[in-house]
Amino acid sequence: MDELTLRDYMKVLFRQKWVIILCIIIVTLTVVVGLRFKTPSYAASVKLLISAQKQSESPYYHDVIDYQNNQLVLTQSEVVISRPVLDRALKAILPYKSINDFVGYERRFASPLKQEWIDYQIKKFNEKLDTLGLTPSQRQSYLYEMALDDLIKNVKVDPVRDTNVFTITVTDFDPAGAAVIANIISRSYIIFDLEQQLAEMQQKYGEKNLAVSQLQDSIKAMTQNLTGQPLDNVEAIGPASVKIIEQAYPPIEPKGPKKIIILILGIVMSIFLSLMLAFIFDYMDQTFRSPEDIERFLGVPYLGSVPKRNKLFAFQNVAEQIYLLMKDKAIKTLIFTSTHRGEGVSTVSHNVAKNIASTLGHRVLIIDANPRQNLQRNKEVSAPGLFEILEEKADFGQCIQKIEEKLHILPAGQAKLNPVLSLGSHLMAEILKQAKEKYEIVLIDTDSLNNSKDALGLSNAVEAVVLIVAEGRTRRHSVKIALQGLNAMKVNLLGAILNKRTFPIPKFVYERV
Numbered sequence: 184m185d186e187l188t189l190r191d192y193m194k195v196l197f198r199q200k201w202v203i204i205l206c207i208i209i210v211t212l213t214v215v216v217g218l219r220f221k222t223p224s225y226a227a228s229v230k231l232l233i234s235a236q237k238q239s240e241s242p243y244y245h246d247v248i249d250y251q252n253n254q255l256v257l258t259q260s261e262v263v264i265s266r267p268v269l270d271r272a273l274k275a276i277l278p279y280k281s282i283n284d285f286v287g288y289e290r291r292f293a294s295p296l297k298q299e300w301i302d303y304q305i306k307k308f309n310e311k312l313d314t315l316g317l318t319p320s321q322r323q324s325y326l327y328e329m330a331l332d333d334l335i336k337n338v339k340v341d342p343v344r345d346t347n348v349f350t351i352t353v354t355d356f357d358p359a360g361a362a363v364i365a366n367i368i369s370r371s372y373i374i375f376d377l378e379q380q381l382a383e384m385q386q387k388y389g390e391k392n393l394a395v396s397q398l399q400d401s402i403k404a405m406t407q408n409l410t411g412q413p414l415d416n417v418e419a420i421g422p423a424s425v426k427i428i429e430q431a432y433p434p435i436e437p438k439g440p441k442k443i444i445i446l447i448l449g450i451v452m453s454i455f456l457s458l459m460l461a462f463i464f465d466y467m468d469q470t471f472r473s474p475e476d477i478e479r480f481l482g483v484p485y486l487g488s489v490p491k492r493n494k495l496f497a498f499q500n501v502a503e504q505i506y507l508l509m510k511d512k513a514i515k516t517l518i519f520t521s522t523h524r525g526e527g528v529s530t531v532s533h534n535v536a537k538n539i540a541s542t543l544g545h546r547v548l549i550i551d552a553n554p555r556q557n558l559q560r561n562k563e564v565s566a567p568g569l570f571e572i573l574e575e576k577a578d579f580g581q582c583i584q585k586i587e588e589k590l591h592i593l594p595a596g597q598a599k600l601n602p603v604l605s606l607g608s609h610l611m612a613e614i615l616k617q618a619k620e621k622y623e624i625v626l627i628d629t630d631s632l633n634n635s636k637d638a639l640g641l642s643n644a645v646e647a648v649v650l651i652v653a654e655g656r657t658r659r660h661s662v663k664i665a666l667q668g669l670n671a672m673k674v675n676l677l678g679a680i681l682n683k684r685t686f687p688i689p690k691f692v693y694e695r696v
Contacts, residue, residue, distance in 0.1 A: 190688070197687035198472065199461035206457035207450070214449030220300065222293045223437035226354050227361035229369040230429035233259050233347040259425065260340040260349050263372050266331075269338070272371040273331055275409045276364055282323065285330040292356040338368060348428070358433040363411030365431035370409050376425050377402045469659050471652050477679050480659045481666065484678035486649065489531060491683040498531070501680055502538030505649065506545070508677060509624065516615055516625045516645040517677065520638040522665045524631045526653035527682040529553070532628045539624055540590035548583070548591050548622040550614075552606060552637060553630045554598040568596025572614060573605040579617050591622070602630075607640035615644055632665040639672055647677040654684045 196203065262268065280288060286308060290301045317325060342349040351369050355361035381398040388395060408414055413430050471477060477485050486508070487501035509517065519532035533549060540547040554570055566584070567577035577596075584592050593614075598605065605611070618625045627645060629638040642648060648669065652662065669676060 193688050193692065194473075195462055195465045196458070197689070197692075198685075199465055200687070202461050202464055203454075203457040206460055207453045210453030210456060211446075211450055214446055214453075216296070218442050218445060219294045219296045221442075222289050222297060222356055224354050224356055224439075225358040225361045225434045225436075226352050226438045227358070227365040227431040227434055228350045228352040228429075229365045229427060229431045230348060230350050231369060231372075232426045232428045233349070234424055234426055260342055262375070263340045263349075263351055263368065264335060264338055265375075268372050268375050269331060269334055269368065271374065271409075272364070272368045273327075273334055275367045275371065275411070276334070279360065279363060279411075282326040282330050285326070285333050289356055334364075337364075353431070354438065358435075358437075362413075362431040362433045366411040366413065367409055369427055369431070370405055373425060373427065374402055374405050374409070377405065380424070468655075470655050471657050471659065471662075471681065472654060474681055476659070477652060477681060481662060481679060483650070483666075483676055486678040486680045488654075488681040488684040489527070489534075491654075491685050498534040498538050499542060501531070502535045502542070505535060505677070506539050506543055506624070509647075512647070512677075514646040514677070515619050515623065516627065516647075518627045518629055518638055518641055518645050518648045519651060520629045520648060521631045521651040521653070522633050522657055522661045524634055526631070526651050526657060528631070528651050529628050531651055531680060531682055532626050536624070536626045537587070537590055540587055544589065545623040546589045546591075546621070547624045547626065548593060548618050549586075550593045550618065550625060550627045551595040552602075552627050552641065554595040554602055555630055555635065566594060566596070568594035569614070570598040570600075570602065570605060571596045573608060573610050574599060575610070579614060593618075603636045603640045606637055607643075611641065612644050632668065633661065639668060639674075642669070642672050642674040647675045649677050650679040651682050652679050653682050656683070 287301055287305045290298050290305075293301060312322060312325070315325075337354045339352045339354070340349060341352065351365055351372070353361050353365040353368065355364060377398055381395065381402065384392060384395045384398060413432065465472075471480075474485050474488060477483065487504050489501060490497050505517070509515070519528050519535075521528050529551075536547045536549045539545050550569060552569060567582050569582070571577035572579055572582060579593075582593055582596070584594060586592055615625065627641065629641060632638055638648065650662070650665075666676070
């Protein structure tokens, strides 16, 4: 296998340039839309220390004091997100954020695009509630439970490894709201801890005990401070076994990477993805893309190529190559065909004939042996042609039309009988004999191999066949099947022409790689 060069890789990239461009545009637009749908959220944290110094002297608390490991922190972390703690916290949060706000709360901070989506979600949610047939009180309870679930989702408790410290982190679209909610939850947790101590102290010492009164006063004071606003550090610590060592304050920056970084990463990833897709699509492409493909996959001589935007001079090299081969092998009659229609057989054969006649100065006859082309174009043919001669309705001489001084054409005419039978008859051999006597070169334009058997029917009457292969259209497998039919007929295949060839690499780049 030939070693791939930089130019080969560049061909793939330029050939698949629209795949690359579309991939980059689609991925970039997806990232931009995704960023528009992503509402910035802020995270505020409260740091707490588990000291385990309870005012009660019960054996339970002595065990707790001795249990100084991360297991204790993990246990207390689960208590933070328990129903009693968050239920009290939610009731304190409701003055800042009503129950109904939990459904469309994000809308206040979202982009206009996201707001449209949130409005749609709110509409669907209200329709769902209406179908449930809830009473006003049941509706409020349902919304309350949703708000509680939403609060749980936005609270995260993280133990600090190898310490008795853990953090309560609250995420919210409002930085001030995130700090307020984090402080409320931490203080609600402190109140819960004090209530546990109070219950045991009351059970052990009764209501008149001084420590019980102190705990009641501490709970009352902490409940009054359940507003979420920052407190004096000494006051915030509290008398509970869990100490607030760092209160939450509004964060300055939203959590997560910045949008510009995400956009840049998205563009970079889109480039890598587009390059990967370009090579995948090029590998999966089973059409002919270059002259090398013809020789590699078909094993037939390459006669030249014709650019997609062809002009008369574009056929000159192909015409000269074909003429030299015909002269070298003493060939005068040649069929042009392809595997499928629309691959440019008529264009190539007529322009090759014109170049040989005008540039090289030889008498050339084009025989149009494709009557189906007229039917395909819904073209009415009035002048007699090849098939009138084959059906013995006209003479060879009167059907010849002059195009140039040394270039003549025998049109197809109208076929009343089966063209395959007519082209394989002895009359066709007689026509070719007369043509060879009057002209130096006879080029025959036929229908495609996969659409008719015309070319195969003519193959025994002519000396060689040229196969037209359209770049980016003709599939390798179909050509191989067509070649099997030609080989079975022992046809002399002169070679293949790559038609509609493109040059993906710009000239100024091609010259430098």
